Amino acid sequence: MKQHEREFFIALIRSSKVFVTHKDINLIVKPLTFDQSVQACEIYNTVYEQGYIDGMMDEDDLMSWMRHNDLWTDADDKKITGFKKDLEKLKIEIYNARNNTSLKNKIRLYLRSGELQLTAHLSKKHIYYQNTREGIASSEKLAWTIKNSTYYNNELYNFNEVSLNYVVDEWQNSFLSDTQVRELARNEPWKSLWIVRENSKSKLFNTSDDSDLTHNQKNLIVWSQMYDNIQESLDCPNKDVIEDDDMLDGWFIIQSKKRDQEKAEKELENNTQSDKIKNASEVFVIADKNENDIDRINSMNNIHAQNIKQQRDAMIQKHGVVHQGNLPDERLRRQMQATNASRGHNGG
DSSP, X not given: OOHHHHHHHXXXXXXXXXXXXXXXXXXXXXXXXXXXXXXXXXXXXXXXXXXXXXXXXXXXXXXXXXXXXXXXXXXXXXXXXXXXXHHHHHHHHHHHTTXXXXXXXXXXXXXXXXXXXXXXXXXXXXXXXXXXXXXXXXXXXXXXXXXXXXXXXXXXXXXXXXXXXXXXXXHHHTSOOHHHHHHHHTSTTHHHHHHTTTTOSSOSSOOOTTBOOOHHHHHHHHHHHHHHXXXXXXXXXXXXXXXXXXXXXXXXXXXXXXXXXXXXXXXXXHXXXXXXXXXXXXXXXXXXXXXXXXXXXXXXXXXXXXXXXXXXXXXXXXXXXOOGGGSHHHHHHHHHHHHHHHHHHHHO
């Protein structure tokens, strides 16, 4: 994004308005007041409850129907989980390859491809959403919102020449992507405005006292605060990483895993106070039948333990049943014990 483009988007976001032009008609969509936001929610609730009375499906009913008709299966859920895990691994890999330009570019291609696959599969899951109680209620709420916030010559527009659907589409298209907002947040002209916000008498946004922030304004604040937190971190990455969304996401994931590891180790330490457990080389923890609990327990293992676990799993998958004494780490442990015993004997 070039400087003049950033200046345009920041000016637009600060205005709190969405400008919609159709032929020679210039419309302005303003934020709802707090009272109007309550009314919009009431519209949603009324339509949702009417849908229940009319026997319409909600999202849970829709998912059951899709599963019954083989339009969505457990395999589809596993694919989505797999795509997300793959993207997470790729972001860690691109961060670790931050000094290797060629490798970074290759990983980035895989990232974009993985994102497209995930989006396509999620679209398949939500293809019938508009037919649910939630979907219809959301559409009615949005229509009411645009009807009551679109102005022409300072008066509410009657949509006699420009269709409601056209304005809805333009309003939704005004939402900037996270990629765009992140670039705006870390660059001028916004960066200076954010730094002097507390000492400056000028407002960041042209918002009235009785209206909420817009979607873009909230997102811009969130990412500005996020970049502040990064700069304050003891493990703050270098500028190249901060300015690369993929690498920075990888850094976020690594930091999160570190915190989870520390939390898990502390939890394990608190739960293993007896001398018998403290002196054990291995401690088995039973997991509930859910993936989050399994991941949490796995995170209690350090890198060395994780490598041992992978080696054992690989050998068991290959041979089916393996005696503990034949496990690679056990054989290595015995060899080291024998070597140490031999050295002690020779030294005696």
